[in-house]
Amino acid sequence: MGKVTAVSPLAPAQFPDLPVIDGVRFATIAAGVRYQGRTDVMLAELAPGSTIAGTFTKSATRAAPVLDCQAKIGGTSGAGAAILVNSGNANAFTGKGGVTAVEAITKAVADVCDIPQSRVFTSSTGVIGEPLPHDRVTAVLSDLKAKLADDGIADAAKAIMTTDTFPKGASAKVTIGSKTVSIAGIAKGSGMIAPDMATMLVYIFTDAVVSQPALQEMLSKHTDTTFNCITVDSDTSTSDSLILAATGASGVDASDSEEFSNALHDLMLNLAHQVVQDGEGATKFVEIAITGAATDEDAKTHAMAIANSPLIKTAIAGQDPNWGRVVMAIGKSGAAADRDRLSIRFGDIEVAKDGWRSPTYSEEAAAAHMKGQNIVIGVDLGLGNGKATVWTCDLTHGYIEINADYRS
Amino acid sequence: MGKVTAVSPLAPAQFPDLPVIDGVRFATIAAGVRYQGRTDVMLAELAPGSTIAGTFTKSATRAAPVLDCQAKIGGTSGAGAAILVNSGNANAFTGKGGVTAVEAITKAVADVCDIPQSRVFTSSTGVIGEPLPHDRVTAVLSDLKAKLADDGIADAAKAIMTTDTFPKGASAKVTIGSKTVSIAGIAKGSGMIAPDMATMLVYIFTDAVVSQPALQEMLSKHTDTTFNCITVDSDTSTSDSLILAATGASGVDASDSEEFSNALHDLMLNLAHQVVQDGEGATKFVEIAITGAATDEDAKTHAMAIANSPLIKTAIAGQDPNWGRVVMAIGKSGAAADRDRLSIRFGDIEVAKDGWRSPTYSEEAAAAHMKGQNIVIGVDLGLGNGKATVWTCDLTHGYIEINADYRS
Known part of the structure; x- marks a missing residue:
């Protein structure tokens, strides 16, 4: 009963076919941060004018990249933006060295992508208390930039995994007036949870136009009834992060759309359920x-x-x-x-x-x-x-x- | 690792040699409440003038005998008193039937021991939600009364066990002025915990003279730093009960004795540690x-x-x-x-x-x-x-x- 299997018995039959979200491109690479023989860094590049909202762990011992993201969320800018995530090392409880690593990575991403450093959001997930070898990340940024592609989101879902037994994705299409906008999201996590090798990270993208305050309001409200309503073992991570980006590429304003908000809620709940379904040792x-x-x-x-x-x-x-x-x-x-x-x-x-x-x-x-x-x-x-x-x-x-x- | 063993690897080498406490006598019997082939009811009879203090679970779904004890603690009486405990059935979440069972047992004990019903304290521990066959308890009361003996406390520690792998006891002697008083206590519990078959019950006796308010104050204070500082699995029982009785048979007043209070604390901590050491599956x-x-x-x-x-x-x-x-x-x-x-x-x-x-x-x-x-x-x-x-x-x-x- 409950023996560890290669893939959770509760896993969906297959990874869903996620739509391309205009205004965001993805790339992944094997940087050897800790794992060998698999991708472990993902870059998402967002078009100029994208609005960005986020919710984060309330842990008093939260990691350096979480504090950096929290300080940047809510700012408005017409510039592009980027999200960079590494797996294998959480850069948590790493003292001043942790802050230095975040600074080095966000500066390098800003340079490579030609955007302000205030528009670079990073997450790290994996082992705690070990210095993050940030030079391994910055060394691959030019290669990542060159590999950016519209249809890279499924690969991105894999690059952010730690103890996850399956990649997690979900999508929705919403009709607003006579036009359609898309939402696609990915998540990792094998619990709320385990700061050792399994924290929860979620990234959701839409081509709708949504003002930053409206985006944050929707995200915060729905987090309470989705990701804040799951638990595997009551242990809260030092790195939990959820970032929602609206590129606006569709030209369709969804800031006041109840249908959009509802679809976003359902997508978030879907991803939250997948995290529980990959709970460590779960059979029910x-x-x-x-x-x-x-x-x-x-x-x-x-x-x-x-x-x-x-x-x-x-x-x-x-x-x-x-x-x-x-x-x-x-x-x-x-x-x-x-x-x-x-x-x-x-x-x-x-x-x-x-x-x-x-x-x-x-x-x-x-x-x-x-x-x-x-x-x-x-x-x-x-x-x-x-x-x-x-x-x-x-x-x-x-x-x-x-x-x-x-x-x- | 951590396989279930007949006796916890953390158990003390042997049950301690507990002193006789003047003014209290014990008896046990196999009443067949649920278990077969073992004792499952214990009676402790306390001398006239004994003072009694208690602390109990704060659970909102606490069992009928807990509510009955709580209502009786704090009353003063020159009469004798009795504590009756059955294992195998917790008489918890048993609706009006649970209250009827407590009423029937406490009345029968009062009659057999010739004491007021307000001086009969009962506990039940074991399966939850099943009606307590209280007639099996009342049927053995005359036999129990006939078996009462000064030196029955070790047998009492065994009769109250459920999933415990060893009986738990501790004692202390305290010199006050030129005289000595004794304290002896027994406990059961394999966690804080499991309302199914393992709740925590503790009974402590002393021959010191201690006023009821002083006894309750010491008990409440020490509970906070002993039994309220242990946890096996964070699950709180519906039946946890701790009763402390001072028979006064030594004639030595310990109401204001710091030595007595400290010895009581150490004895309570010893019993609390034994409960953790019998935690379900514990190896450390x-x-x-x-x-x-x-x-x-x-x-x-x-x-x-x-x-x-x-x-x-x-x-x-x-x-x-x-x-x-x-x-x-x-x-x-x-x-x-x-x-x-x-x-x-x-x-x-x-x-x-x-x-x-x-x-x-x-x-x-x-x-x-x-x-x-x-x-x-x-x-x-x-x-x-x-x-x-x-x-x-x-x-x-x-x-x-x-x-x-x-x-x-």
């Missing part, structure tokens, strides 16, 4: 749906208490409809709950009601639901209208194997 | 010592973030001095931290300093420390004088095996 994809809480915030607190409970995650791995552990998690979460108003369901099966086992409960039916690959745990608090849904995976021998059995 | 006993935090509260938040991190607990299981994961946990905890002032040590080995790997760091020395059975992770925040120490164990295949591989 789990939705936790809370209703009837006193507030939405309480609902999310309860949902995360369930999603992060080792006892619930191991019960799911063992295909055990152990609803007593759900009662436990609700009780410990700290958010408002009344034991005697609780109801709990697994899939469509009511397992508990009014503070006791449901009179219609069938252990056999609940056990059958737990045998599936997609598990739904529903809890109604019976207190108000607060609701939240989060997604997680099970906790298996595979997680222990990846994180304990092998020295990193 | 881990101390997390935080200094230099902005406040003591911040220090505890950081300590618990480290102690509950699955990535740190698996790294310890893998004997990996993965200090990057400690940086991650400090970053995510939410308490104040300045990355560039952090220092981290494993045992006596400084691994990180001023926001970077220590210049004196030796991977070999750190790896050697991680091979031991007792691991110490020290973190200095460099911000103030706040400090806290907590204890936990590693996260191994054994934990997955106990909680996922077998249906409960």
Whole structure:
């Protein structure tokens, strides 16, 4: 059960066919930052006038490139822009050396791409506490620049992987008036998570025209209900970064488009689900749906208490409809709950009601639901209208194997 | 690594020789509540005038016997008292039936022992959500009463076990003036934890004279630095209960004795450590010592973030001095931290300093420390004088095996 496999059993059948986004070009290269025999640096070049929004880890020990990006997001400029990402080394907890590395790379990218340094955004993902050999990155920039191509996004998704078992991509097309705009995004991450070799990075591109404030507002709002609603193991990375760029190449303004905002949300949720589906050792994809809480915030607190409970995650791995552990998690979460108003369901099966086992409960039916690959745990608090849904995976021998059995 | 063994590798060599506490007698019996072929009910009868203090789980879904005990603690009475505990069934999330069961048992114990019902304290530990067959308990009360003996405390420690791999006991003698008082305590628990079959129960007895308010004050204070500073898997039980009874049989007043209070603290810490040492699947006993935090509260938040991190607990299981994961946990905890002032040590080995790997760091020395059975992770925040120490164990295949591989 839960042994490590080459590709997650929850992986999509194939990488999606992502549309070309006018105004952005991609290149990847094997720079040998840490890994051998694979690409490990990706460059995305954005057309002049692109607007850029971002959300980042709230970790107090966040990495140097994260701090640099955060300082630059929100600025407006008519110039082009660039995103450069390396895998293999997170440039995190690297003291002043980390800042020097970011400075060297962003300056070199600005020179090669002929853009202001304030428009260069970088991310690093991989081992923590090791100095980033930034000269290996700057040495390949001219070659990267020469390789830029419209259709390089699938290769980009591969170059940013660390412990991921599959590359992650998603796209959408939105009709605004009589015209169509496209959105395409890529992500890496095998959890929220593991600062050692697996942080979460997400890059989303659109050819729509979206003002920077509108872009940031949409991104921040949707992050709360997508990437901030997933967890693999409750451990938050020092490098999590999500950058959304609108090139405007389509000439279609989507700043006020609800359809565009909705499509963006769905694309972000799709990528977030793929990160959970590549959770370390995962064999089950789990939705936790809370209703009837006193507030939405309480609902999310309860949902995360369930999603992060080792006892619930191991019960799911063992295909055990152990609803007593759900009662436990609700009780410990700290958010408002009344034991005697609780109801709990697994899939469509009511397992508990009014503070006791449901009179219609069938252990056999609940056990059958737990045998599936997609598990739904529903809890109604019976207190108000607060609701939240989060997604997680099970906790298996595979997680222990990846994180304990092998020295990193 | 971390396979389930008959007895935890961290268990003490033997159960300690506990002193007789004048004024309390014990009896145990096999009532067949759920287990067969072992004792599963214990009765402790306390002399008239005994004072009783208690601390309990803060879970919003706490069990019926917990609510009943909480309502009774703090009352004063010259009458005798009794503690009755069953294992095998937690009488938790059992609706009105749970209240009926507590009422039936406490009334029957009051009748058999000829004491007021308000002086009968009960605990139940085991499976959740199943009706407690309370008639099996009340049926054996006369036999229990007949078996009461001064020296029954070791048997009592066994009768309250569920998934525990060893019984837990500790004792102390304190000289006050020219006289000596004794303290003896027993505990069960294989984590904070598992509401399914392993909650934490602790009973401590002394022959000292201690007023109820003084007894409660000592107990509450010491609980914060002992049992509230341990974690196996961050999951909080619906039944955790700790009851401390002072029979006064020695005639020696310890209400204002600092020595007595200190001895009680040390005994509680000893029992708390034994619970961690019986943590499900544990192979390492881990101390997390935080200094230099902005406040003591911040220090505890950081300590618990480290102690509950699955990535740190698996790294310890893998004997990996993965200090990057400690940086991650400090970053995510939410308490104040300045990355560039952090220092981290494993045992006596400084691994990180001023926001970077220590210049004196030796991977070999750190790896050697991680091979031991007792691991110490020290973190200095460099911000103030706040400090806290907590204890936990590693996260191994054994934990997955106990909680996922077998249906409960």
